Amino acid sequence: MSVCIIGGGAAGMVAAITARKNGNEVILLEKNNELGKKILLTGNGKCNYTNINMDVSNFNSLFVSAVLKKFNEKETINFFKNLGLETLIEPSGRCYPISEQASSVVEVLTYELNRLGVDIRYKSEVIKVEKNNTFLILLKGGEKIVANNIVIATGGITYPLTGSTGDGYNIAASFNHKITKLLPSLSRLKVKEDLKFLHGVRFNGLIKVISNGKVVKEAINDIIISKSGLGGLGILEVSKWANISLNNKLKTLIEIELTPLDENTLYNRFNNLSYKSAFDSLIGLINKKLIKTVLRNSKVSEDILIKDLSYDDLGKIINELKHFTFEVVDYYLEEAQVTHGGVSLDKIDNKTLESKKVKGLYFAGEVLDIDGNSGGYNLQWAFSSGYIAGKLGVI
Numbered sequence: 001m002s003v004c005i006i007g008g009g010a011a012g013m014v015a016a017i018t019a020r021k022n023g024n025e026v027i028l029l030e031k032n033n034e035l036g037k038k039i040l041l042t043g044n045g046k047c048n049y050t051n052i053n054m055d056v057s058n059f060n061s062l063f064v065s066a067v068l069k070k071f072n073e074k075e076t077i078n079f080f081k082n083l084g085l086e087t088l089i090e091p092s093g094r095c096y097p098i099s100e101q102a103s104s105v106v107e108v109l110t111y112e113l114n115r116l117g118v119d120i121r122y123k124s125e126v127i128k129v130e131k132n133n134t135f136l137i138l139l140k141g142g143e144k145i146v147a148n149n150i151v152i153a154t155g156g157i158t159y160p161l162t163g164s165t166g167d168g169y170n171i172a173a174s175f176n177h178k179i180t181k182l183l184p185s186l187s188r189l190k191v192k193e194d195l196k197f198l199h200g201v202r203f204n205g206l207i208k209v210i211s212n213g214k215v216v217k218e219a220i221n222d223i224i225i226s227k228s229g230l231g232g233l234g235i236l237e238v239s240k241w242a243n244i245s246l247n248n249k250l251k252t253l254i255e256i257e258l259t260p261l262d263e264n265t266l267y268n269r270f271n272n273l274s275y276k277s278a279f280d281s282l283i284g285l286i287n288k289k290l291i292k293t294v295l296r297n298s299k300v301s302e303d304i305l306i307k308d309l310s311y312d313d314l315g316k317i318i319n320e321l322k323h324f325t326f327e328v329v330d331y332y333l334e335e336a337q338v339t340h341g342g343v344s345l346d347k348i349d350n351k352t353l354e355s356k357k358v359k360g361l362y363f364a365g366e367v368l369d370i371d372g373n374s375g376g377y378n379l380q381w382a383f384s385s386g387y388i389a390g391k392l393g394v395i
């Protein structure tokens with residue numbers, strides 16, 4: 001059988017290796033002049049490629065379950081070990097190549113593709129696919145390729161400079177597959193408040209996404225404030241829920257607990273420091289750059305002594321410390337790590353990843369409506385789904 005894999009990212013490379021090992025003639029089409037451009041950016045250049053705490057709860061859909069059962073994190077670690085890549089497992093469960101270089105992942109995969117004799121075609125951008133008895137794949141520039149099966153592994157729409165520009169959605173739609181709403185996941189958030197005085201603030205805290213008055217997601221992790229928005233691992237973790245809320249045109253707030261101390265402890269603290277000004281009383285409790293904003297929002301003057309404040313005023317400061325709020329106004333789609341949404345799963349066989357509409361049409365990776373949490377789950381999905389799609393139904 002001949003198979004054409006469209007997209008030489010994480011999913012496409014593994015799909016091509018698997019298909020070739022099963023004796024198929026494999027052509028891998030990549031629009032860039034290199035494979036795995038996005039992989040090089042992952043894990044801050046170190047590639048957090050899986051996680052030993054793999055669980056379906058880390059994904060948006062139980063659809064992943066059947067696929068992960070067949071090719072899980074252990075199989076992935078072993079797959080890479082056989083290619084010469086040893087794994088560093090962090091106490092958190094995140095796994096990286098021991099070289100701590102994302103390029104190692106791309107290089108061992110590329111070596112294997114070449115060793116197996118996969119026909120890799122660089123600078124080959126697919127613009128259209130048609131099907132009669134076989135698939136006819138049309139490339140920009142006019143070249144045509146014929147194949148019995150195809151795997152669409154073109155990724156999502158974030159970081160388009162890596163080549164992921166959403167082309168796979170158009171190909172899927174041309175075969176009458178539904179595409180769900182595309183939104184950023186693991187993204188920074190743009191907020192209404194002016195952040196120029198808070199630029200550079202970084203701390204760890206409880207973050208809540210409040211959509212139309214209801215808490216829809218919570219996380220405790222890093223928050224990094226910059227002039228242009230809120231970032232940090234904690235914000236990335238909750239961003240999808242904020243983006244969904246925003247997309248539904250609901251008022252969307254990010255509420256942050258600036259201190260884990262409870263109300264009573266905070267009242268006692270103010271009592272002990274009653275000789276200090278409101279401003280000085282907060283030094284040592286929260287990042288100094290936040291103090292002016294906390295007091296301004298509480299309508300308490302910076303210079304007033306704590307002993308001259310009423311119980312109500314102290315309550316206002318405490319409320320601000322426990323519920324420091326930003327209003328989300330926009331998302332950063334292009335620089336998100338993952339696309340939420342994609343080819344709708346209802347017409348995809350979860351055991352083979354073949355289309356239920358078109359025989360021989362397979363999907364792998366982020367192009368499907370699957371997104372995972374931060375921690376190696378998205379690359380694991382790309383590898384697992386690439387492996388299953390590359391089996392072309394022979395499982």
Ligand SMILES: Cc1cc2nc3c(=O)[nH]c(=O)nc-3n(C[C@H](O)[C@H](O)[C@H](O)COP(=O)(O)OP(=O)(O)OC[C@H]3O[C@@H](n4cnc5c(N)ncnc54)[C@H](O)[C@@H]3O)c2cc1C
Pocket residue numbers: 006007008009010011012029030031032035036037038039041042043044047048049050124125126127153154155156158159162163164165166167168336337338364365366367375376377378379380382
């Ligand atoms: C900054 C950043 C950091 C990340 N860090 C992590 C991390 O540490 N751990 C983790 O698990 N995930 C991480 N991710 C997410 C992860 O990189 C992706 O989920 C994963 O790469 C998706 O793999 P894919 O093969 O489906 O798509 P991609 O990797 O996007 O590959 C798609 C490929 O298809 C090619 N292509 C597209 N259209 C065409 C066409 N028409 N013709 C031919 N070729 C085409 C593209 O050029 C590209 O090479 C990160 C993402 C980013 C942006």
